[in-house]
Amino acid sequence: MKSLVRWSATLGLVGTALLASFGTENLKAVALPEQQIMEKLQPVPVFTVTDPQGAPLVATIPNGQNKPQAVAGVFISQKDAQAFVQRLQKEKPDVAKNVQVVPVSLAQIYKLKQENQNKPDGLNFAFIPAQQQVQAAQAITGPSGQQGQSFQGTPLFVARGGAQNGYLTIQENGKSVIPFFFDKEQLQGMVDRFKQQKPDMASTVKVEAVPLEGVIYTLQTKNDQDLNNIVIVPSQEAISFLRTLPAAPSGQNAPQGGQPRR
Secondary structure, eight states: OGGGGGGGGGGGGGGOGGGOEEOSOOOOOOOOOHHHHHHHHTTOEEEEEEOTTSOBBEEEEEOTTSOEEEEEEEESOHHHHHHHHHHHHHHOHHHHTTOEEEEEEHHHHHHHHHHHTTOTTOOEEEEEOOHHHHHHHHHSBOTTSOBSOOOOSOEEEEEEETTTTEEEEEEETTEEEEEEESOHHHHHHHHHHHHHHOGGGGGGOEEEEEEHHHHHHHHHHOOOGGGGGEEEEOOHHHHHHHHTSOOOOTTOOSSOSSOOBO
16 A cells, blocks of 8 residues: 555664664653644554455444444554454354455544544544563553553553663654654664663663553643654564555555444
8 A cells, every 4th residue: 555655764763773862852741733643653554354345344332331332443463453354254254255454554543533533423443452562561660660560552662761761762864763662572672782882871771661542642632842753663564564565556545434344
């Protein structure tokens, strides 16, 4: 999909630890314009299950008021999405024969969520993180200082350290950016190289896990120019999978916001 070809710009971040440093950014607190949020989310691929027309497969579940609501799953891992389809083929073969796993930009999901949030019968989206990364998030100490707690949300991993416990920043095209990773392993490799290059700062480095949902909410609500520096780095699995796909015709995006398949 042409809407996803820009993800490759973030791949270079993984190998640039030599230029890394710890800034003073702490994402303290008017929100980023919608267009900037969309641009920030655009390079991030996620995966949905749709019918051939691009309508998402949804489940109907009760909300807090015991009223039914339509929810579509958004998988961070393509392998998890494919495993879901394989289970569906065994449990509901009549439904599974008409569905497929489709990569789509996180910006498209964000846009659809915004369009549906005030509609009584609007479609909701539920992120489904890779369980390995959820377990990794639960195993590290978070910003609250608690360890081993049940992690709520879709984990992103970021490093902090230095004298002021700032976020790890990397130079990209002459600009300092703050990388947030879906894979702890990707961040850990960068941190390990950083520690080798700057051993005097090694003891200050700490990896934290924060929810993707919270990062997006911060982009929507906080007034801080440092938010412009956040870069969400796609998982290596997602990047590798997308490299195998041919470019789709311009204007073809999924999922669509029309008639969801239940």
